[in-house]
Amino acid sequence: MERQLRAARLATVAYFVLNGFLLGMWIVHIPSVEQRVGIGHATLGWLLLLLGAGAFAGMQAVGPLADRFGARKVVPLSAALCSAMVALPGLAGNVWSLGAALLALGVGNGCLDVSMNAHAVQVEHAYGRPVMSAFHATFSVGGVLAALLGARTLSWGWSPAATLLTVAALGLVVSALAAPALLPSGREPAAGSAQAAPSPGRRTPRHIWMLAALALMIMLCEGVANDWSTLHLRRVLDAPPATAALAYGAFATAMTVGRLLADRVAGRFGPVAVLRYGASAAAVGLTAAALSDRVPVALVGWAVFGVGLSGCVPQLFSAAGHADRDAAGANVSRVAGLGYLGMLAGPAVIGPLTGLVPLNVTFFLPVAFCAVAACTAGILRPRPGASALVEADAM
Known part of the structure; x- marks a missing residue:
């Protein structure tokens, strides 16, 4: 096995x-x-x-x-x-x-x-x-x-x-x-069992839509980093093109490393802590990048932003899938779908705002979204009937 x-x-x-x-x-x-x-x-x-x-x-x-x-x-x-x-x-x-x-x-x-x-x-x-x-x-x-x-x-x-x-x-x-x-579904009913496949018309629970809304906000933050981090250093801090490109590199590298480590953190402290403190760290990092007038500080800020966000979306996907194993695919599709729309919305939201305020000031919108995610992280606590992950008792 x-x-x-x-x-x-x-x-x-x-x-x-x-x-x-x-x-x-x-x-x-x-x-x-x-x-x-x-x-x-x-x-x-x-x-x-x-x-x-x-x-x-x-x-x-x-x-x-x-x-x-x-x-x-x-x-x-x-x-x-x-x-x-x-x-x-x-x-x-x-x-x-x-x-x-x-x-x-x-x-x-x-x-x-x-x-x-x-x-x-x-x-x-x-x-x-x-x-x-x-x-x-x-x-x-x-x-x-x-x-x-x-x-x-x-x-x-x-x-x-x-x-x-x-x-x-x-x-x-x-x-x-x-x-x-790949693993079999594990949903096959035993002989004589009345268990049926999940109804395709079943209603998506409110809890899943709340997870999806958080995914939209977090992935919008990722989209902001993807599309605007390099432009931030180039236009706001007047960094050379080669240096400005390091902003996205710092974010992407930090996010990848963070995701490689996030499972251990989640296993030790739980998914609520990963979302709460990760989103809080992301808010601090992006705030530092937005307020700084020095390129090195801004680069560190974008890196902290990446580390903070790194474990957030996987926890949301995991919670959606474990909420109801018989509807894991449908639940994940709701969370992933709204999250994807959030990532696409990043350029569309920030772009028009730059006509009203400087680019670095627009970053306080994703900072606010990170704050919302941190404050509502308790939604990741296992709900009654959910197939929550549990650690085996020590022998």
Whole structure:
């Protein structure tokens, strides 16, 4: 059993890495695809909204499917779909085909995102201790691998079509090879049992929507760092371009390291502490970055912001999945879906505010969201009937 569980954990890691790798390979080739299709930045920005819309739709569709048929069946199919769709933007020849390609890629990404997180909840439940944050850290590892490989293929002169078709084939292979190690759903009723599959029309509990609202706020904060940290150093602190780029690097590196450590912290102190003190640290870090007139202090602030946020979203996903194991996929899809909208909303919210106040002042909106998350962290306490993680009694 221990060997099977370890294999299932490694298979889940493979899908998280694959998801980060596939998205990363698309991101690396955005400038090449933009030039090939002959569109400008403004048009590309609108087309990227289709990617987000497709992801949201895929998330909402696949959650109930994972509950009904089991993540063991849905995860490989979602990974295969996402792998196949990543080739389409490289083949697009005009704005219409690129829009359709990004919509399809978004659907594949959304399906894989929710289904692999639903299976991660199963693995975490079987382990009996927190492991979710480490899975999310490996997603970032996939992005790093994509950046390295993408840079190499571009230096070789490969076209986006050739590279993304190769990546799609590789993704299909990984999807198939990792599938046998996934855990069965564990919901199969015993002989003579009246237990039935969860109703697809069941109502999402208010508790899940509260978790989803927190995910929206926390992931909006992540989106702010992704889109505005470098611009903050460049425009507000007048840092050189190379130095300004370190702001996002500090945030992303700190977040990855934090996620690798967050499971141990959650196991020792509990998910409530991870969210409460993590969100509090994030608020302090971003406040320091916003108020500082010195680049080194701002860089440290962005790093603290990343460490603080690192364990928050995995705790929310985990809580949603464990709230009701029979509806884990649907619950995770609600939390992930609203969270994804929050990440997309970051640029849309901060951008217009910069017309009213300086960029660094707009950062007090995500600071306020971090404060709300810290104050409401008690929502992560196990509820009656939830499949909470418990540590085995010491022998």
